[in-house]
Amino acid sequence: MTTNILLTGVGGQGTILTTKILSAGLVELGYDVKMSEIHGMSQRGGTVNTQLRYGDKVYAPNIGLGEADIIVAFEKVEALRALPYLKKGGKIVMDDREIYSMPVLTGAQSYPHEAAEELKKAVGDVLVVSASKIAESIGNIRAQNICLLGALTESLKLNGIDWEALIASMVPPKTVDVNLQAFRAGVKAVQGR
Amino acid sequence: MKKVIMSGDEAVARGAWEAGVSLAAAYPGTPSTEILENMSLYKDDVYCMWASNEKVAAEVAIGASIGGVRSIASMKHVGMNVAADPIFSAAYTGVNGGLVIVTADDPGCHSSQNEQDNRLYAPHAKLGMLEPSDSQECKDFAAAAFEISEKFDTIMLLRMTTRVCHSKSIVELGERGEAVVYPYESIPTKYTMLPVNARKRHVIREEKIKEMEEYSYTSPLNKIEYNDSKIGVVTSGISYMHAKEAFGDSVSYLKFGITYPLSAKLIREFCGKMDKIYIVEEGEPYLENAVKALGFNCLGKDVVTCQGELDAEIIRRAFGIEESGESTEKCALTAPDRPPVLCAGCPHRGFYYSLGKHKKDLVAVGDIGCYSLGASAPFFGFDIGICMGSGFSSAIGLAKALEAQKDKRKVFGMLGDSTFFHSGITGLVDAVHSKANVCLCILDNSITAMTGHQDNPGTSKDVMGYEVPSIQITDIIKATGISDKNVRVVDPVDQKEIDSAIEAAIKSDGVFIIVSRRPCVLIKEVARANAGAHCVIDADKCVGCKLCMKVACPAMAFENGKAVIADPDGCTACGLCAQMCKVNAITKAGE
Numbered sequence: 001m002t003t004n005i006l007l008t009g010v011g012g013q014g015t016i017l018t019t020k021i022l023s024a025g026l027v028e029l030g031y032d033v034k035m036s037e038i039h040g041m042s043q044r045g046g047t048v049n050t051q052l053r054y055g056d057k058v059y060a061p062n063i064g065l066g067e068a069d070i071i072v073a074f075e076k077v078e079a080l081r082a083l084p085y086l087k088k089g090g091k092i093v094m095d096d097r098e099i100y101s102m103p104v105l106t107g108a109q110s111y112p113h114e115a116a117e118e119l120k121k122a123v124g125d126v127l128v129v130s131a132s133k134i135a136e137s138i139g140n141i142r143a144q145n146i147c148l149l150g151a152l153t154e155s156l157k158l159n160g161i162d163w164e165a166l167i168a169s170m171v172p173p174k175t176v177d178v179n180l181q182a183f184r185a186g187v188k189a190v191q192g193r
Numbered sequence: 194m195k196k197v198i199m200s201g202d203e204a205v206a207r208g209a210w211e212a213g214v215s216l217a218a219a220y221p222g223t224p225s226t227e228i229l230e231n232m233s234l235y236k237d238d239v240y241c242m243w244a245s246n247e248k249v250a251a252e253v254a255i256g257a258s259i260g261g262v263r264s265i266a267s268m269k270h271v272g273m274n275v276a277a278d279p280i281f282s283a284a285y286t287g288v289n290g291g292l293v294i295v296t297a298d299d300p301g302c303h304s305s306q307n308e309q310d311n312r313l314y315a316p317h318a319k320l321g322m323l324e325p326s327d328s329q330e331c332k333d334f335a336a337a338a339f340e341i342s343e344k345f346d347t348i349m350l351l352r353m354t355t356r357v358c359h360s361k362s363i364v365e366l367g368e369r370g371e372a373v374v375y376p377y378e379s380i381p382t383k384y385t386m387l388p389v390n391a392r393k394r395h396v397i398r399e400e401k402i403k404e405m406e407e408y409s410y411t412s413p414l415n416k417i418e419y420n421d422s423k424i425g426v427v428t429s430g431i432s433y434m435h436a437k438e439a440f441g442d443s444v445s446y447l448k449f450g451i452t453y454p455l456s457a458k459l460i461r462e463f464c465g466k467m468d469k470i471y472i473v474e475e476g477e478p479y480l481e482n483a484v485k486a487l488g489f490n491c492l493g494k495d496v497v498t499c500q501g502e503l504d505a506e507i508i509r510r511a512f513g514i515e516e517s518g519e520s521t522e523k524c525a526l527t528a529p530d531r532p533p534v535l536c537a538g539c540p541h542r543g544f545y546y547s548l549g550k551h552k553k554d555l556v557a558v559g560d561i562g563c564y565s566l567g568a569s570a571p572f573f574g575f576d577i578g579i580c581m582g583s584g585f586s587s588a589i590g591l592a593k594a595l596e597a598q599k600d601k602r603k604v605f606g607m608l609g610d611s612t613f614f615h616s617g618i619t620g621l622v623d624a625v626h627s628k629a630n631v632c633l634c635i636l637d638n639s640i641t642a643m644t645g646h647q648d649n650p651g652t653s654k655d656v657m658g659y660e661v662p663s664i665q666i667t668d669i670i671k672a673t674g675i676s677d678k679n680v681r682v683v684d685p686v687d688q689k690e691i692d693s694a695i696e697a698a699i700k701s702d703g704v705f706i707i708v709s710r711r712p713c714v715l716i717k718e719v720a721r722a723n724a725g726a727h728c729v730i731d732a733d734k735c736v737g738c739k740l741c742m743k744v745a746c747p748a749m750a751f752e753n754g755k756a757v758i759a760d761p762d763g764c765t766a767c768g769l770c771a772q773m774c775k776v777n778a779i780t781k782a783g784e
Contacts, residue, residue: 010531023361027198034327035198036360038303045747046533059437061327061360064506066521081528084521100759101531105750106571106742109529122524 002055004063005152008082009074010099011048014145018072019050021149021163021170026054028161036061045101047078072152074131074145075099076115083119091125093152095144097132127155127190134185140175143182150186195366201357204328204364205267205295206231208335210239213370215262215290217241218250220615221644222269223304224358225297229267229656230647236657238369243647243656246581246615247272248279251294255283258292259384261375263339267295270311271580275616280348281318285394286384287346287401289375291339294320295351297358300475301502304643306561306580308500310476315350315453319398321405322350322453323414324430328362334450337414339373341451345401345408352452354475356431356502406454414450417463421445425467427460427480427491431503436473438505439514444471455483464489471512475503535566537748538723538765540638540711543685545572546744546769547692548605554699555632558591560584560608560617563643563713564636567607571745575607582616584608589620589629596630603699607634611641611649613666624704625673632698632705635666636685638713646716670706685709688772714765725783726766728758734778741770741779 005022009015016037026033031054038049051063065084073079073094086092096116103109112118120126131147146167153163164180171179199207205228209217217239219229233241244250247268257264268276273296280294296314299305315322321341325334331353338349382390409415424444428436433448447463449455464470464484472481472493481493496511497503535542545567548557559568559575560583567574579587588606595602606624608617613635624631641647648654653663670680679701681694691709698705712719727748730741737754749770750759756778758764771779 011533020361023198027196027363032363033198034360034362036356038355038359045531045536047531058362060431060434060505061362062356062502062504064504067504067506077528077531080524080526081531083524086522088522090522100750101529102534102570102745102747103532104529105747105759106745107751108570111529112526115526115528118524118526123522 002053002058004068005052005070006063006068006082006085007050007072008078009048011045013074015048015050015074018145018149019052021166023052025161025163025166032056032058034058034061072148079119080115092119092123093127093155095131095148096128129189135182138178138181140178143178146179147182147186150183151190154187154190196363197366198361199328199364200359200361201328201331201353202227203231204331205335208332209265210235211367211370212336212339213263213373214239214265215372216257216264218244218253219267220244220247220250220272221641221647222272223644224299224355225267225269226644228295233656241656245650247276251276252279254292255279258288258290261377262290263373265293270296270298270309273311273314282386284319284348285386285391285398288342290373291342293338293349293351298354300354303355312352312452312479313477319402320350321347322352323450324352324452325357326430326433328364332364345405347401354431402454406456409451409454409456410458412451415459416448418446422466423468424471425463426471426473427484428473432473432475435503435505435508439508457487460484460487473508532569533566534747537746537763538714538767540685541567541636542744543691543769544636544709545574547688547695548574551695551699555603555605557605558584558588560612562609562612564607564609581612582620585617585620585633588631589624589627592630603632605632605634607636610637610651614650618669622673625675628703630703634707634709637666637708637710640713640716642713666708675704680706682708682710684711686711686767686769723765727761727764727783728766728770728779729782730756730758731778734776736776741773744769744773746770
């Protein structure tokens with residue numbers, strides 16, 4: 001059994017670091033893990049996708065259309081954009097944060113604010129975590145990614161390893177405290193449901 | 194041995210280091226950049242350098258190889274076009290210390306101008322070629338490439354693709370092997386490609402390829418997995434992984450690790466046992482042609498596209514297995530586009546905004562780098578963008594063509610500081626020498642930005658972190674003999690300054706040069722200096738005219754009829770928007 005996770009966000013949101021920490025944790029849990037990231041032009045405010053697959057034996061590092069078990073979206077319309085990758089019956093873990101792209105800022109296109117509600121109608125299993133708001137209240141909105149990581153590990157029941165030690169070893173030293181708080185808040189946000 | 198998760202690029206660096214490599218050279222280009230970046234972690238053992246272009250990188254590595262040490266040059270697929278000249282001839286000379294050229298191809302054009310399949314270079318240039326399919330193989334094949342290179346006196350091509358370079362998987366680490374050093378010997382008949390020597394070396398090259406093909410037959414780098422004999426899949430690289438996902442153990446596999454020379458004997462042996470043969474490969478029908486040339490019918494490019502990347506689902510559909518039907522959830526909403534844009538505070542924004550004001554009097558040619566983003570909305574800064582360096586040289590040709598049809602518009606050519614050193618200097622020289630009616634603009638942001646901030650000859654540090662002399666672009670311009678009055682060095686955020694330079698260029702006859710100079714805001718020192726600084730818009734003063742929105746800064750938004758700095762953390766207080774405001778509503782704060 002292979003589990004396919006697609007993480008999507010906007011350049012600068014820390015999707016790649018999140019995927020790195022998640023991968024390291026899954027390796028520690030004894031899984032075969034492959035992750036794939038596409039960077040380059042995408043970091044200039046474009047969409048950033050990383051893909052992670054784990055199981056007993058994983059061959060391909062990337063996920064095709066309709067193959068993701070879980071989409072983790074760091075931004076609302078990015079969840080919408082990634083939807084074609086979701087398997088029928090798959091799960092979405094998303095932040096309801098809105099980041100406006102240039103066509104939206106200039107008024108050329110409109111932002112579908114109701115995306116989370118519409119996704120809930122279309123996909124049965126949608127978990128909305130206000131990770132950026134939680135991170136902001138803790139003191140740094142940039143810890144949003146680690147808050148979502150907490151929500152994800154908890155909802156997948158990826159227990160048995162010390163995620164906090166792993167996070168502490170992989171985030172910038174000055175941000176360890178805020179990231180650990182964000183992680184715990186993310187875990188709690190799921191436990192509360 | 195320790196197991197870690199690493200990218201293909203990291204693993205190539207690790208494999209080369211373990212194999213005792215002594216020199217690594219490269220020019221940055223996605224998805225190959227991280228090979229040299231990771232190589233520099235081993236700077237105590239390996240001399241690492243960013244060359245000014247891929248040709249230089251290859252030539253440096255060739256020199257090191259002939260000198261007797263193992264060397265590696267890495268580049269993206271289009272970079273190999275630049276390096277092709279030395280590689281084709283050094284293929285005849287052969288090596289002394291092992292020599293590996295890494296080509297990182299980009300099927301799907303994730304960040305490239307084409308999706309050429311560089312496997313075709315191997316038979317053309319007569320190089321040996323290995324194709325890894327995951328990070329472990331990247332490490333193992335990089336090390337094996339040096340062995341094979343020395344064994345058969347051949348340059349080895351290590352061919353990767355984006356998904357191999359940028360995917361991470363588990364790798365078992367080894368130790369640093371001792372640096373392999375062979376004494377340098379003067380053998381002009383081997384290393385000087387005069388016709389008389391080249392003819393003889395060509396004969397030797399052909400013999401070596403035959404020997405390599407024999408070796409390939411027994412090499413463990415090629416793998417056969419016999420399962421059912423109804424279908425046999427011939428594949429290599431990342432495509433093998435996709436095929437395994439799609440077919441599992443229901444078919445047999447011939448997975449080539451050595452993709453040049455291909456072992457005909459292995460193909461015959463495998464295909465002879467199969468009822469049907471499928472070829473699974475991205476890009477060109479490279480394996481397919483080889484299989485067909487040996488007289489086997491097979492199914493490949495007739496059903497699998499030559500465009501983009503493959504994945505398991507594409508293969509399932511192509512070969513008609515497991516029609517998955519309705520596999521995805523549907524939602525009626527569509528996401529607004531999110532194209533990559535120039536960052537908040539990017540110096541290129543001021544340049545393109547000014548250029549746009551003078552559009553009716555000019556035609557512009559762009560190039561490859563962050564400033565390529567100026568081609569899209571709302572700037573539409575240039576009409577033509579081909580390859581590194583073409584921003585200058587194609588401008589010469591375009592100017593001559595416009596002149597011939599009495600079109601008075603000035604042709605502008607743009608490229609960046611790193612691109613100037615890569616292949617802009619030759620275009621500059623030719624523009625002056627041919628009296629072309631062009632304005633050549635160097636958008637100098639003091640770093641190789643697009644690929645993630647590598648140093649270049651204009652910076653004062655090298656990839657290993659050592660101080661090095663920086664080359665002054667203005668000194669090079671001066672050396673062409675162009676008159677000072679036709680050269681402007683300006684800060685592009687200052688609209689008066691850049692407007693005046695562009696206007697002077699339009700009025701000028703012949704070559705005019707603009708150095709548009711302001712460092713990238715993402716350079717650490719620059720970001721530190723800008724920390725906390727941002728613009729503020731006085732909502733009482735703002736009349737909602739949207740003039741400031743014309744500069745398309747991602748830190749700004751227009752909400753409830755007023756412009757706002759929506760992302761003060763992203764804003765660098767460059768002040769370009771403030772220059773647009775007619776009612777002085779925008780001021781700088783936090784400086």
